[in-house]
Amino acid sequence: VQLQASGGGLVQAGASLRLSCSTSRRTISNNGVGWFRQAPGKEREFVAAISWNGGITNYADSVKGRFAVSRDNAKSTVYLQMNSLKPEDTAVYYCAAARGSTAPINWRSYNYWGQGTQVTVSS
Numbered sequence: 001v002q003l004q005a006s007g008g009g010l011v012q013a014g015a016s017l018r019l020s021c022s023t024s025r026r027t028i029s030n031n032g033v034g035w036f037r038q039a040p041g042k043e044r045e046f047v048a049a050i051s052w053n054g055g056i057t058n059y060a061d062s063v064k065g066r067f068a069v070s071r072d073n074a075k076s077t078v079y080l081q082m083n084s085l086k087p088e089d090t091a092v093y094y095c096a097a098a099r100g101s102t103a104p105i106n107w108r109s110y111n112y113w114g115q116g117t118q119v120t121v122s123s
Helices: none
Strands: 003-006 009-012 017-023 033-038 045-050 057-059 067-072 077-082 091-098 110-113 117-122
Touching (some): 003 091, 017 033, 017 091, 033 077
Antiparallel strands (some): 045 057
16 A cells, blocks of 8 residues: 655644645555654654544544644545644654554554655644
């Protein structure tokens, strides 16, 4: 499965961005999908995840109330709506497909990773 994350960019604090995660070669409609991020010099961290049908979502405490994950299985695409962005949200954002259908927060539960998209938030 090849995943592609897109939608990153350079924005000012308080702005919004919507990231997309899509796959063209195989559907991910039966898989949970997660978003992770990694800032320079820091470890990869969990951001959000959604189960195969959207019934379960999980968020990191740092993004609760600001980010929302959703999916459109007909388009085999998962979205991450990011509102009220802060400079500390600056990172490369990655999407990944889980081995199962739930919404795990541990990166070890994911076996397909896309290339990341850079999000930079200026103060």
